[in-house]
Amino acid sequence: MEVGVEVGAAAEVGEFGHGMARTADSLLATIGTHSHLLVMEQAERARLLARTGDFLRSQTETAYGEFTLPMVTVVLRTRRR
Numbered sequence: 001m002e003v004g005v006e007v008g009a010a011a012e013v014g015e016f017g018h019g020m021a022r023t024a025d026s027l028l029a030t031i032g033t034h035s036h037l038l039v040m041e042q043a044e045r046a047r048l049l050a051r052t053g054d055f056l057r058s059q060t061e062t063a064y065g066e067f068t069l070p071m072v073t074v075v076l077r078t079r080r081r
Contacts, residue, residue, distance in 0.1 A: 014075045019068035024056035027069065 022030075028049055031037065037045050056062045 011076055011078045014077075016073045016075070017070065018073065019070050021066050022069045023066055024053060024062050027056065027062075028053050 031052060032045070032049055037048065040048070061067055
């Protein structure tokens with residue numbers, strides 16, 4: 001089975017907006033799983049997450065309870081010729 005698509009094949013692109021319910025703590029937990037944080041030195045990661053948490057807790061939109069984190073999913077679809 002051949003994998004991939006022909007270079008120059010026509011593609012369809014779609015964007016779909018949605019949101020995810022988050023709290024400051026749940027967003028920090030998610031950020032902490034991103035690969036660039038996972039490879040940081042532990043002390044640097046802790047400082048970055050602390051600064052980010054301080055920022056989130058200082059903003060009225062994110063300081064109290066749940067908020068909606070806006071997301072956009074981009075889809076690219078091609079068809080094999």
